[in-house]
Amino acid sequence: MTDKGNGLYEFDGVSFVLGTEVNCNGQQGGRSRRVHVLILAPGLEIASLITDSLSTKGKLASDGRPTVHLTPRQLLETLLHIDDQIILIPAHVWTPWFGIFGSKSGFDSLEECFGDLKQHVLAIESGLSSDPAMNWQIPDLDNVSIVSFSDAHSAPKLGRELTKFEGELSYQGLFDDIKNQNIHSTMEFFPDEGKYHSTGHRKCGVCWSAEDVCQNGELCPVCGRKLTLGVSHRVEQLAKRHVETWKDEFGFTLAANGRPAFKSVVGLQQIVAEGLRRGVNTKGVTDLYFTLVNEFESE
Numbered sequence: 001m002t003d004k005g006n007g008l009y010e011f012d013g014v015s016f017v018l019g020t021e022v023n024c025n026g027q028q029g030g031r032s033r034r035v036h037v038l039i040l041a042p043g044l045e046i047a048s049l050i051t052d053s054l055s056t057k058g059k060l061a062s063d064g065r066p067t068v069h070l071t072p073r074q075l076l077e078t079l080l081h082i083d084d085q086i087i088l089i090p091a092h093v094w095t096p097w098f099g100i101f102g103s104k105s106g107f108d109s110l111e112e113c114f115g116d117l118k119q120h121v122l123a124i125e126s127g128l129s130s131d132p133a134m135n136w137q138i139p140d141l142d143n144v145s146i147v148s149f150s151d152a153h154s155a156p157k158l159g160r161e162l163t164k165f166e167g168e169l170s171y172q173g174l175f176d177d178i179k180n181q182n183i184h185s186t187m188e189f190f191p192d193e194g195k196y197h198s199t200g201h202r203k204c205g206v207c208w209s210a211e212d213v214c215q216n217g218e219l220c221p222v223c224g225r226k227l228t229l230g231v232s233h234r235v236e237q238l239a240k241r242h243v244e245t246w247k248d249e250f251g252f253t254l255a256a257n258g259r260p261a262f263k264s265v266v267g268l269q270q271i272v273a274e275g276l277r278r279g280v281n282t283k284g285v286t287d288l289y290f291t292l293v294n295e296f297e298s299e
Ligand SMILES: [Zn+2]
Pocket: 021, 036, 091, 092, 098
């Protein structure tokens, strides 16, 4: 990896920025909160200062996404003391357990979570279960960038959701783009494909839309316990307005609000699985997927 001297590191023609995901686990407003956030750092020196500072707050080496015993606000304050170019982005903001707006331990606004530091939150990540159009309904998010990044649990999922920035290819360029919503577009999965989009109980086989919950209540018809309120339900709870959207000739979804457009995409492996009516990770699907990719040289 070569240090390009502008906060980016290059390997095999690809530029990387230093970043990680952290699980914030702390008490706030009389409740215990668990919120995932992304941290981007402007260079290795700053990154090691972050590591030093957070090493007293949790076991950083225990997990790829370590837990720190801080609220997101305390974490942000710590980071800003180290360097004001560090970027903190609440991750997959709507997911029930670990999203900043999640139904389990989340908050109702960025203000409630970050208080006076709210202005330093420059972006939120839409996650796999929501798209920008859902987030446009929340006035609280008008002044932050809505970014999308990939699920890094396994290699085939890398780069599936992404953000195309307009500015200069440097850390400063990235910082400015995030700050100024200087984004060309994002690529998104269809939110209803996301694991947490609907309300329900996986084990009980219950999968409800926000409307079903309105009609039937929040209790599981199978086991009687409270259902896990999904992303669509939570967005509906916090939405303050309806936003009309349309698609342009290139398939990008737009609105009159002038926010960056997005495109909804489906992975090739998913399409093959639908065609063969088999599971995405089955051998038949994987084999045909690789046959196609080899034939056409890329996905
Ligand atoms: Zn996460």
